[in-house]
Amino acid sequence: MIDSMSDDVPPALAVFAGHRSVRFFRPEPLAAGDLDWIVEAGRRAPTDAQGHMYALLRITDTALRDHLATLCANQQHIREAAEFFVVCLDVYRLERLVALRGGEWGMRQRIALLYGATDATMVAQNMVVAAEALGYGTCYIGAVQNSTGLIAAALKLPEGVLPLYGLCIGVIDPVHYPPTVKPRLPRELCFFENSYPADFTDDQLESGYAAMSPKRDWYESLGLYFAKGGTMEKREPIMAHAWQQQGLEPD
Ligand SMILES: Cc1cc2nc3c(=O)[nH]c(=O)nc-3n(C[C@H](O)[C@H](O)[C@H](O)COP(=O)(O)O)c2cc1C
Numbered sequence: 001m002i003d004s005m006s007d008d009v010p011p012a013l014a015v016f017a018g019h020r021s022v023r024f025f026r027p028e029p030l031a032a033g034d035l036d037w038i039v040e041a042g043r044r045a046p047t048d049a050q051g052h053m054y055a056l057l058r059i060t061d062t063a064l065r066d067h068l069a070t071l072c073a074n075q076q077h078i079r080e081a082a083e084f085f086v087v088c089l090d091v092y093r094l095e096r097l098v099a100l101r102g103g104e105w106g107m108r109q110r111i112a113l114l115y116g117a118t119d120a121t122m123v124a125q126n127m128v129v130a131a132e133a134l135g136y137g138t139c140y141i142g143a144v145q146n147s148t149g150l151i152a153a154a155l156k157l158p159e160g161v162l163p164l165y166g167l168c169i170g171v172i173d174p175v176h177y178p179p180t181v182k183p184r185l186p187r188e189l190c191f192f193e194n195s196y197p198a199d200f201t202d203d204q205l206e207s208g209y210a211a212m213s214p215k216r217d218w219y220e221s222l223g224l225y226f227a228k229g230g231t232m233e234k235r236e237p238i239m240a241h242a243w244q245q246q247g248l249e250p251d
Contacts, residue, residue: 015132015133016129017181018132018181019132019181020177020178020180020181020182021137021139021140021178022137022138022139022172023075023077023139023176024172024173024175024176025080025081025137025168025171025173026170026173027080028082028170028171029082030082030083030136030169030170030171034131034136035083037130037134038130038131038134038136038169039127041126041127041129042056042123042124042126042127042130044126045119045123045126046122047122048115048118048119051091051094051115051119052090052093052094052119053089053090053094053112053116053118054087054088054089054090054116054123055088055093056085056086056087056088056123056124057085057086057155058083058084059084059086064154065079065084066079068084068154068166071144071150071154072141072144072146072147072166073143073146075141075143077139077168077170078141080170081137081168081169081170082136082170082171083168083169083170084166084169085124085127085166085169086144086151086165086166087120087123087124087164087165087166087167088120088157088161088162088164089112089113089116089119089120089162089164090116090161091107092158092159092160094107094160095107108250109243109247109248109249109250109251110250112160112248113162113243113248116162120164121164124140124165124167127167127169128167128169131169135172136169136171136172137169137170137172138167138168138169139167139168140165140166140167140168141165141167141168142165143166144163144164144165144166145235145238147238148162148163148238148239148241148242149241149245149246151163152242152245157246159246160246160247160248161246162242162243162246162248163242183212183214184211184212185211185212186207186208188204189205189207
């Protein structure tokens with residue numbers, strides 16, 4: 001069984017084998033026409049029920065980009081990438097389309113959140129793969145969720161539109177290009193056949209830590225994000241407020 005994409009990867013899949021998030025960019029624009037191809041790749045993503053429940057905002061205003069970077073944990077790569085998008089789920093446009101034909105809106109918040117996030121993520125990831133296939137570097141910015149409501153307001157998002165994350169795309173600075181790809185959890189912890197495992201043994205979980213801890217224990221990062229008092233817990237009230245503000249809090 002193949003358990004890594006490093007050996008004999010078919011050329012068509014090399015873009016996946018080489019993926020790494022890039023956080024240092026050269027101060028250059030994308031080559032002429034490339035952004036169009038990247039956006040077209042995004043538009044070709046599958047879409048649930050043909051709902052197109054996404055909106056991407058390309059941030060070209062330097063002051064606005066700087067403001068967003070400040071709100072997103074002051075990440076400098078947001079300022080330096082040639083392109084920065086805020087990826088949103090969007091059921092506002094869909095509601096307008098349904099209303100235009102006289103339909104009464106029947107979509108509730110849970111479906112909107114789940115399907116909208118799914119649609120938007122397929123578009124964004126198509127763009128990532130396209131950009132990387134063209135030789136650019138990309139980096140998602142989940143820190144949008146540190147200030148979801150403020151970002152929604154700064155971008156004048158109507159109810160039904162919610163920022164999910166940012167996406168940097170730019171010309172790779174080779175000086176700081178990560179020399180290796182990051183590890184992934186072993187396949188047997190993530191892909192199952194026919195049913196979910198009864199439970200994970202400690203040994204199986206340790207195999208996950210072993211795979212993910214080439215230099216330092218993976219828990220150093222996992223704990224900071226997912227344990228009590230971590231980033232994800234801190235984001236919970238911010239997201240709850242933003243969901244309310246954008247009319248997407250389940251009732
Ligand atoms: C939804 C999402 C949000 C992310 N947010 C950030 C972020 O705010 N800043 C950042 O530098 N990287 C961010 N990343 C990149 C991850 O840190 C990166 O994908 C992970 O460490 C694995 O590394 P790799 O992409 O190089 O394989 C994010 C990735 C995803 C999928």
